[in-house]
Structure formats: C-alpha cells, structure tokens
Amino acid sequence: MPAALPTATALGRRLRAARLAKGWTQAQLGELLLESDDPNTAAPRISRYERGMHTPDLDTIERLAKLLDLPAAYFVANSEVVAEAILVISQMSPRKQKEALSLIKQLAAERRTE
Incomplete structure (x- = not known):
C-alpha cells in the first residue's frame, strides 16, 4: 500500500x-x-x-x-479570515486601504470595550 x-x-x-x-x-x-x-x-x-x-x-x-x-x-497569514482580508485589501486603492484599516481599528477598539 x-x-x-x-x-x-x-x-x-x-x-x-x-x-x-x-x-x-x-x-x-x-x-x-x-x-x-x-x-x-x-x-x-x-x-x-x-x-x-x-x-x-x-x-x-x-x-x-x-x-x-x-x-x-x-x-x-495565520488564519483563513486574515488571508482573505489581505487579498481583499490588497485589491483596493490606497485610499480605500486606509479606510478599511480605519474601520478594522474601530472594530478592534469596540471589541476591547465590550
């Protein structure tokens, strides 16, 4: 075998x-x-x-x-979600990348206060 x-x-x-x-x-x-x-x-x-x-x-x-x-x-990337986020963000314009990063930081900050 x-x-x-x-x-x-x-x-x-x-x-x-x-x-x-x-x-x-x-x-x-x-x-x-x-x-x-x-x-x-x-x-x-x-x-x-x-x-x-x-x-x-x-x-x-x-x-x-x-x-x-x-x-x-x-x-x-250490997870499928992070890998997919990298792909999505990499396909955005630099301006949209900054907006996406800002939103991600906002979500992370909200999670710390929950």
Whole structure:
C-alpha cells in the first residue's frame, strides 16, 4: 500500500489554489520560479510546497507571490479570515486601504470595550 500523502499546509493549499486560478501546472510555475526549463526539478518542488512536505523560505514565498500576482502575506497569514482580508485589501486603492484599516481599528477598539 502506498504511503499517504502529507496533509497540505495553509500555505500549500493557498499556493495550489493560486496556481490553478492562473491555469498553470506545477511544472509551469516551477519553471518560472526556478527560471529553468527542466520539469524534472521544477514540478516536484512546487508539489512538495503544495503538499506541505517543504516550506519555502521567505525569498521564495515573495517570488511565488510576485509570479502569482498576490501579496506574500496572503501565503503566510495565520488564519483563513486574515488571508482573505489581505487579498481583499490588497485589491483596493490606497485610499480605500486606509479606510478599511480605519474601520478594522474601530472594530478592534469596540471589541476591547465590550
């Protein structure tokens, strides 16, 4: 019986979803990341990240985020709500980002007084 695949981490699940949203294979993303045309090394690396077998270093996360047009913080957020908030806020204009931050601070202050 083959060994069970490792459970994907939040980073792995988010990376896979972002890659699929672009319509890319693991080999395509890996080739862009590694600037290589060797799918024998590119695809397995992305697969290991997605399955949670390896965690990319911060520099690699930043390069992946740039390739996928997403903020790096999205991949390392500690909860799904925070990750989604990062995505939503990152898509706003700078003025709207400031407004959103102000509202979030307001909500946080209200919670402390309850």
